Amino acid sequence: MANPADFSQEELSDGSNILRLSGNFAIASVGDVDNRLRDVKGPVSEIDISGVVRMDTVGAWLVHRTAKEHNAQVTGGANDAGRLIDAISGVDRSEVIPKPHMSPLNRFLTEVGSGVVVGITTLLQFLGFVGQVVKAFFILMMNPGRFRWHAVVQHFDMVGIRALGIVGLMSFLIGIVIAQQGAVQLRQFGAEVFTINLIGRLTLRELGILMTAIMVAGRSGSAFAAQIGTMKITEEIDAMRTIGVVPAEALVVPRVIAAVIMMPLLGIYASLMAIIGGGILCWIVLDIPPATFVQRLREVTPMTDFWIGMIKAPVFGAIIAMAGCFQGMQVKGNAEQVGLKTTAAVVQAIFLVIVLDAFFAVFFSEIGWD
Template sequence: MAQLGFSAPETEGNARQIALHGRLTIAHVQHIAADLAALSPAGQHLTIDLGALTRIDTAGALLVHRLMQRWQAAGIDVTLAGESADALRLITEVGRLDAPMTLRQRPRSYVVARLERIGKATISAVADAGSFLAFVGQTMIVLVNTLIGRRKFRFNAFIHQCEQIGVNALGIVGLLLFLVGIVVAQQGAVQLRQFGAEIFTVNLIGRATTRELGILLTAIMVAGRSASAFAAQIGSMKLHQEVDAMETIGMSPAEALVIPRVLAMALMLTLIGFFGTFMALLGGGLFVWVSLDMPPITYVQRLQEVIPMSDFVIGTVKAPAFGIVIATMGCYQGFQVHGNAEAVGTRTTRAVVEIDFCRHRSRCVFRRLLLGAGL
C-alpha cells in the first residue's frame, strides 16, 4: 500500500465522497495536495472519509481543513467520516488557528520612518514623565505622613541604608576627590604660572571645590554606586513578586523601600559631600605645599580668606536636593522592572543615565533661586 493516497470522488446523486488512506503527514502530503486542489467543487454534499488513515499530523490536518474550507466556500456542505477523536481535535485546532495575519506595512519613506520614531519616543517620554511624577507624588505623601507620625518610620532600614550609602562609600569618594584636588591645583598652577599669579591657585581650589566640584563629583559617584543598587535591588524584588507580596499583606512598598532610601540619601550625601570637599582641599593643599612651597598653615589661612560663606551654603543646599533626586530615580526605575532579568539591567542603566539629566535641571533651578536670594 502506498504511504498516502485517496480514492477518486464517488458520486451518489448530489452527494460525493473522498476517502483518504495511509499516512497523512508532512512527509507525504505533497503527493496528493495538488490532486486534491485540482478537484472542482460539485454536488450538494461532500463526505471526507478518514477511517483508513494510519497517522495524521498538523500538515495533514491543515490539508483537510483547507479542502473543507474551499468546498464550503462554494456552498457545499462538508462532513467528516471515520475520523478518530485525536484527528478531529487536531483538525479543529488547526482550523481555529488558521486566520489571516496582519503584517506591519513598511514606511513609505525614510522621513516617515524618522517621524514615526520621533513620535513614539515623544509619547514614551511623556508617559514616563507622567509615571515618574505620579511616583514622586506618592512618595511625597508617604514621606509627609511618616514625618508627622501617621506612618511608621523604619529606623533600622534607615540606619542600614545610611551605612550602605555613606560609610561604605567614604573610601572611593575620598580617594577620587583627593586626586581631583591635586589635578585642579596642578592644572591651575601651570596656567597661572604664565602670569606670575601662582598664589591664586588657592582661590581656584577653594572656590571650585566648595561650590561645584565637591558635591557634583560626590553625587556622580553616589549615583553610579547607590542609585544603580536601588534599581537592581527593587527590580529583583519585583521579579520575585516580593513587592506584590508586601502589598498583599497590607504593607506599603513606598514606606518600606523608598522612604528609608530617600531620607538616608539626602542625609548621607550632605555628609559625604562635605567629606569629599574636605578631601579635595586636602589634595590641593598637598600639591601647593610640595610644588609651590606654601606651608599648610598659610594654605588654610588663604582658604579662609578666599572662600565666601555663599559658596559653602550653595554646596550644602544642593547636596540634599541631589540626594532626593538620586534616590527617587533609582527607586522609580526599580519599580518599573517587568518581564525578565534583562529588564533589571536596562532599568539599572536608565537609573544612572536619567539621574544626570535630572541633576542638571535641579542645579539650574537651585542656582536661579540662590541668585535671586543674593547668594
C-alpha cells in the same frame, strides 16, 4: 468504530479529481485517512465535505492541509465543518505586512518623536511616583510606629559609610587636578596665588557636591534599582501588598531619607578631601605652605559657597534615591529588565542632578549669592 472517516475519489473528464469526504472527521475516527489523503495522486480540483457528519479541529486541519497541497477548493461547507475549516485556514494564513519605505529625514524625525514621547511619559510617571513617596512620608509622620528605623540605619551604612573610600579618593584627585590646571593657567599672568581661590570656591560651591552626587548615583542609585527590581521579579513586592504592607513606605522612604541625610555629610567630606589634595599640590608645586594656604582659603571663600552646597546636597540625594527606586519599580517580565532599569536609573539620576545643578547656579546668581 461507528461511521469512521472515509473518502472517495472521482475522476472528471478533464483529468482532475474530486475527493468526497464522509463520516466522522474527528481525532478518534480519522484512522488511516491521514496517510491515504497524503497518497492521493493526480490533480485535485475540489474537496466535497457535504457528507461529513462531524468534524473537530484535527479533521479540519487534514482537510485544510489536503486542499493547500493540491490547490483545491473546499465545497459543501455550509455547516459547522465549513466554518471550522475557515477558522483553521485563517490561523495558518500568514499575512506579510510590507515595511513602509521611509526617507532618512522621516526616519530621523520618527526616532526623535518617539524619544520625546518616551521622555515625557517617563517624566510624568516619575512625578506621579514622587507624589506617592511624599504621601507615604507624611503617612509615616502621622504614624511613627510604622517607621522602619532599622532599614534607615542599614541604608546609612550602604549610602554613606561604605562610600567614604571611593568618594574620598575621587575628591582628593579632583582637588589635585584643579590645583594643577589652575596653576598652569594662572602662571602665565603671575597669579599663581589665586589657585587657592579656585580650589576653595569650586570645591565647596560646585564640584564637591556634584561629583559626590554622580558617584552616589552610580553606586547607590543603581543598587536601589537592582534591589527593588529583583524583588519585583521574585514577586516579593506583590507579597508585601497582599499582607497589607505599602511598598513605598517599606522600601522607598527609608532609602530616600538615608540619601537625603548622608549626601550633605558626604559633600562636606568630599570638599575637605578636594581642598587637602589641592593644598598638597600647592605646597609641592607652588611652594605655598599649608598655614598660608588655609589662611588664604578662609579669606577668599565666603560662607555662602558652603551653604549653597549644603542646600543642593539633600535635593540631589532625594532625586538619586527616588530615581533608583522608581526604575526598580518599573521592572517587569524577566531578569534582563533588572539590568536595563538599573542602567536607566543611573542615567536618569545623573541627568536630573546636572539639570538641577544648572538651575541652582542660575537661581543663586540671580539672588546675589555669587
